[in-house]
Amino acid sequence: MTAPLLSLEGVSKTFHVRPVLGAVRRVDALRNVTFSIEPGKALALVGESGSGKSTCGRAVIRHFEPSAGTVRFRGENIFENRTRSGDRAYLRAVQMVFQDPFSSLNPTHTIRHHLERPLRLHGGTADLEARLRQTLADVELDPDTTLEKFPHQLSGGQRQRVSFARALAVGAELIVADEPTSMLDVSIRKSVLDLMRRLKEERNIAFLYITHDIATAHYIAEETAVMYAGQVMERGPSDAVIRNPRHPYSRLLISAVPDPAKRFDDADGDGLAFTRQAEAVRASAARPISGYREVAPDHFVAYSDADHD
Ligand SMILES: Nc1ncnc2c1ncn2[C@@H]1O[C@H](COP(=O)(O)OP(=O)(O)OP(=O)(O)O)[C@@H](O)[C@H]1O
Numbered sequence: 065m066t067a068p069l070l071s072l073e074g075v076s077k078t079f080h081v082r083p084v085l086g087a088v089r090r091v092d093a094l095r096n097v098t099f100s101i102e103p104g105k106a107l108a109l110v111g112e113s114g115s116g117k118s119t120c121g122r123a124v125i126r127h128f129e130p131s132a133g134t135v136r137f138r139g140e141n142i143f144e145n146r147t148r149s150g151d152r153a154y155l156r157a158v159q160m161v162f163q164d165p166f167s168s169l170n171p172t173h174t175i176r177h178h179l180e181r182p183l184r185l186h187g188g189t190a191d192l193e194a195r196l197r198q199t200l201a202d203v204e205l206d207p208d209t210t211l212e213k214f215p216h217q218l219s220g221g222q223r224q225r226v227s228f229a230r231a232l233a234v235g236a237e238l239i240v241a242d243e244p245t246s247m248l249d250v251s252i253r254k255s256v257l258d259l260m261r262r263l264k265e266e267r268n269i270a271f272l273y274i275t276h277d278i279a280t281a282h283y284i285a286e287e288t289a290v291m292y293a294g295q296v297m298e299r300g301p302s303d304a305v306i307r308n309p310r311h312p313y314s315r316l317l318i319s320a321v322p323d324p325a326k327r328f329d330d331a332d333g334d335g336l337a338f339t340r341q342a343e344a345v346r347a348s349a350a351r352p353i354s355g356y357r358e359v360a361p362d363h364f365v366a367y368s369d370a371d372h373d
């Protein structure tokens with residue numbers, strides 16, 4: 065087994081939400097999250113809204129310090145023994161690509177400007193023009209027609225390619241991609257997913273791929289982790305988790321997929337019975353996990369001592 069590039073060990077994050085009226089509310093956004101990613105591989109985090117996927121991504125880009133647990137990069141705890149140069153190296157090695165490329169591109173700057181600075185920081189000024197053109201070519205954008213454009217002059221898919229180009233420009237080894245295609249037109253989603261696959265295979269870039277779209281998880285990621293209420297319910301090879309989910313919650317989540325027209329709470333058309341069953345599964349999945357059973361090689365399924373099985 066290759067040494068992991070990134071590993072999370074028992075990572076928890078609690079937010080204290082202070083409403084204008086009423087008592088402070090505690091949100092356990094992450095509870096004991098454990099997984100790892102090898103260089104050049106991808107792990108998909110899937111789960112419904114509010115399950116903690118983005119919080120997990122933010123812990124990885126060091127947006128905040130976890131309330132408990134450790135995040136390691138190349139075996140080093142990213143919150144320990146920090147030096148300025150170590151911090152800079154980490155912030156380059158781990159890049160985030162967001163759902164909305166507009167949020168991370170400055171509307172007043174050209175694509176050239178967006179890429180020149182990171183390229184200079186990462187590799188100096190030598191051959192800058194050639195590297196600039198190459199970086200765009202690496203994400204399948206035509207340098208001649210793209211370099212001098214502003215973000216609003218590009219399509220959504222092209223803008224997202226620029227986000228990936230920026231990550232390449234600083235020499236990213238891990239990209240946290242948070243729903244990178246969900247705002248794109250369906251017809252171009254696949255080409256962006258194909259680009260991610262190429263970056264993995266040809267550049268050995270690892271991905272933490274956050275998505276609602278389980279079918280794409282399978283397309284991009286060797287491994288998939290299913291989250292609910294801040295906990296990882298199941299993780300393992302994508303094929304096994306998606307085709308043969310073992311945790312009742314994963315089954316519920318994945319059962320909603322084959323027919324997108326069906327709602328999550330009405331997946332078998334028998335509304336009421338399914339809704340009751342789904343509620344019971346969710347209530348059970350929200351309880352603290354006691355541990356994981358390895359049901360097949362590298363395929364882990366959560367159990368709770370409060371469960372009866
Ligand atoms: N800064 C914050 N302060 C308070 N609560 C937060 C904060 N960030 C996230 N949360 C809460 O943590 C939980 C997990 O949120 P998160 O954004 O990680 O979910 P998600 O799985 O990414 O959902 P989505 O699919 O909608 O993007 C939610 O209950 C959310 O309200």
Ligand SMILES: [Mg+2]
Pocket residue numbers: 117118119242
């Ligand atoms: Mg999110």
